[in-house]
Amino acid sequence: MMNIIFLILAHWLIVLTLAPLFVGVITKVKAFFAGKKGPSVFQPFFDLQRLFQKNSVYSRTTTWVFRGAPIVNLAAVLLLSLMIPLGPFKAPLQFSGDILLAVYILSLARFFMIIAALDTGSSFEGMGASREAFFSCLCELALFMNFITLSLVSHSISLSTMIGADTSLSWNLIGPALLLVAGSFFLVILAENNRIPIDDPDTHLELTMIHEVMILDHSGVDLGFMLYAAAIKLFIFAGILVPIILSIHAGNPIVDMLIFLGGMLGASMAVGIVESTMARLKLNRVKNLLLIAVAVAFFGFVVKMWKG
Amino acid sequence: MERFFQLPWQVPFGEFSLKIDSLSLMFLMAIFILVFCAGVYAVGYMREYQGRRPMGLHIFFYILFSLALVFVVLANNVILFLGAWEMMSISSYFLIVFHDEKPSVRRAGFLFLVASHCGTFLLFLMFFLMAHNGGSMNFDLISHTSFSSGLAGVVFLLAIIGFGVKAGFIPVHIWLPHAHPAAPSHISAVLSGVMIKMGIYGICRVLWILGVLPDWCGYVLLMIGVVSGVMGVLYALGQHELKKLLAYHSIENIGIIALGLGLGLLGESHHMPYLTVLGFGGALLHVLNHSIFKGLLFLGAGAVIQKTHTGEIDQMGGLAKRMPVVSILFLIGAVSICGLPLFNGFISEFIIYFGLFKGLASLPLLGAFGCGLGIIALGLMGSLALACFAKVYGTVFLGQPRSPSAVEPWGKTSSWMIVPMLVLGALCLWIGLFPRRMASLAFLGGGYLSHTDLSSLNMGIIFIPLSFIISALILFIALMVGLFGMRRIFLKGLIPSVRETWGCGFSQSSARIQYTSSSFARLIVELVKSVLLFKREGGEVRDLFPAKIKLTSSIQDASEKFFFRPLFDRLTSLSKKLDIHSIRYTQMYLMYIFLYLIFLLVWKMK
């Protein structure tokens, strides 16, 4: 029991401290590509601190849904963080079928974000909400396809087992299938977390945003919660991909932690590089990209079935 | 678990034999809960019609309808079953056409009657085949005889189509989207929540009687589940009338139930009892869950429609501020139907998913593909349903009122209407957080249906994950409470200011530039526009300074447009030709009786 509580607290500590740092590294990489010095990697912390101290402005049209959505969002990603292993720390919440809880708790958060956006009665938020609802359908399709392949490879339906030791050993046997899964999952990471080429997290033109425009009207503490939740979600998604690719497991907890941190650093740099070298796609091309992610995931499933 | 009850009855071939067993238990619970709640709700809902319409007739048919539902589930004899089935169809017809001054209601009722009887005709055929093979009209006795593989297949297909008409499988679902908006809201609730499930009950009972089925039956049910589910929710996305949208969602959930039943059949034919129990159990639990949250949604829709006098979503808006309790309860129903955690929809979908993943891992190639397809379809249905209900909730309850009908003053919603909704909402939450009771009952029913002995199985494989889910959800609630407290602390001493919504500096915004239901769903609908027969007319900007532009978009139900409407038109023209104009009606019927007498005489003389 104490063990579980210790693991839970360790998970939350890691996630709450490292997630904004992850975002900071991405911003730094983008600045490097642009030839600028860029803000410090700790800038997201300062932003959050500033937001938590500010007062809030609420729209007349909004109801409790608007005020409650950031809470649901942050609580959902904090729960999600307990379902993945972080370095040497095992996931405190793991059971057969936990991927379904993971996917659906994220959907719950997404549902509340969408209706909070519609709550403001503004057409900008409606635009973001509509696009988010659409793209999430395609993302979930790719996600489920990937999970099917991973569950076949790891013979289990628990997230920790799927990305754990057995899977990394399977690179020797079913490398191509895992390669396709990793590729498709990377695209899903970009799509779910509103990164280029699907969405631009830095633009402030409402007509081109998806996630940014949904949180347009939030301010102060609410905005802080939303941004924190977005950062943690990105961190968790990367934390799912990294163990699949990095198949090294030393017995030593310190070495494991260093390997994990190195992997996450590499993932953040990869995201930063992709963001710097690509432009945001035209909106009707985004669905093609997501369909390619689905097709690649399906291809991975076919290859896995072929290999036995 | 089964109990019998018998009464003497003079009808030839028939016996008044009732049986209650673990299978009928789930359906009976759904019937009792929903009929009671809808009945209490109706007291408040129908108040405005008192004195203007024959209320007594309505109440009479409601009681008849409830009795018929109970007898359908309890009947242990073919004649009793068919009699109760007919009584159910006819009494529900009279309940649907309550507003018979509107031609659309009359048409919907007629369509319902025709479709119902088409299905019942097939059921007559099917029961005849079964009774002939079994040598008796008693369900128990028939179930003890064995069926040849070919006969079982034919009976199965007749059951799928015959009961499928009532259940709402695509493509024989066409009466559903017309009947639900036409009926008063509490009747829609009972139709969607219970009567459709009678179709499912019929299929389950036939499966129980047949026992062993050929392998392909599971795949057929799986495919029907996938198609009905995905098509149902896609059609729902394109709707802008509240009750029609909810009707299409019922079709989607019937697809989920069929998916579970298909999985159970696959488990039976491959001799994997875990798959069987998980599939059937999940389907039965979803039957109960869907009755509860669909009933809640329809009752909520009725409350909204009663005040705004319109069913069009795009005329509403901002109702959460004026009907706070209804909006929260409707939100509970919406979150449940999307299968999101904390409420009961997630639990039954989780059980079906679990079974499908197990099937993916253990079934041979074709079965594994089928399970994979099922998982993908369930995931797709979930995300599309989320989009649809976000659209509904956001357009109806949130934002600003879009038309005068949402702004006019009205009185409080009657408590007679609120309390049943509270009960249903509480049930959603209870099953969502403490599912063990209901899940065990569902698994008992599933085991009974498939003649599996549950004591030999370790049900821990599903109950352990469920208990983890419960603890995770309690932690989630604790997290939300904690974060709420933190927000309070952060905002301590500060008074948030209230302004207009940020419109990017545009000061002349009106409520009409908000997103409507069709604009929200546009992206998804246009992705599949060839499937949904999406049509868009107008909206082209021709001149330099256009003053007024009209744009309409619509989707059409493909099975209705391409198959049934032409069929019905042809049948109507054919039957008109059979009308011999010179003979009057009385003589025509006398002639029919005369011909029948001659037929009987000739037949008996042989």
Place this chain on the structure above:
Amino acid sequence: MTSWVDVICIIVVFLSLVILSNSRVTAMIRVFALQSFVLGLLPFFLHISGMSGRVVMISLVTIILKAGLVPYILFWAIRHVSMRTEIKPILGFGTSIILGAIVIAGAFWVSLSLKLPGKPVSDLILPCSLSTVLLGFMIMVTRTRAVTQVLGYLILENGIFLFAISLFDEMPALIEMGVLLDIFVAVFIMAIVVNHINEEFEKNTVSVGRSKMGETF
């Protein structure tokens, strides 16, 4: 990693899928060049144990011809065409991708019943080459412009190349040269035809010629 051959097969099919979903001709030609380059590396990895000068030469020739010369000719052929970007195919792009995925699954399913004599280096070669051939066919059939149709044919050739080069240990250079000549001829003819149509319409008014070319290409 299991074997680089597996990875190359997968990449080839993936790139065919990318070309199928793309709408810009320049991007499609570049991706085709990448695909040919990856294919050119295949002889290296196949004969990683028994390397010989012949293998190296085949690799180099393939890369130079298919990843260098053919794309260059294609770029040269479309240099006059103004509308290089928007193509309206017979199937929408979303439908193409979904159909492409189904075609790949179908190719794998068909390969289940095809038994090869001898033991190939990797068992993914047959289904992947069949997928590439079918995807190339799909591109040819569903596009309306000549350049993209030729590209589809070239992808089909890539698929056949993938099959041929992996399954015959003693790669008869004759077959390989024949395949490359095939491609060359097709591209050359297309380039000449395009050029002639170019010149023919250039003689008339420029705008009329442009729009007519736009329609064909």
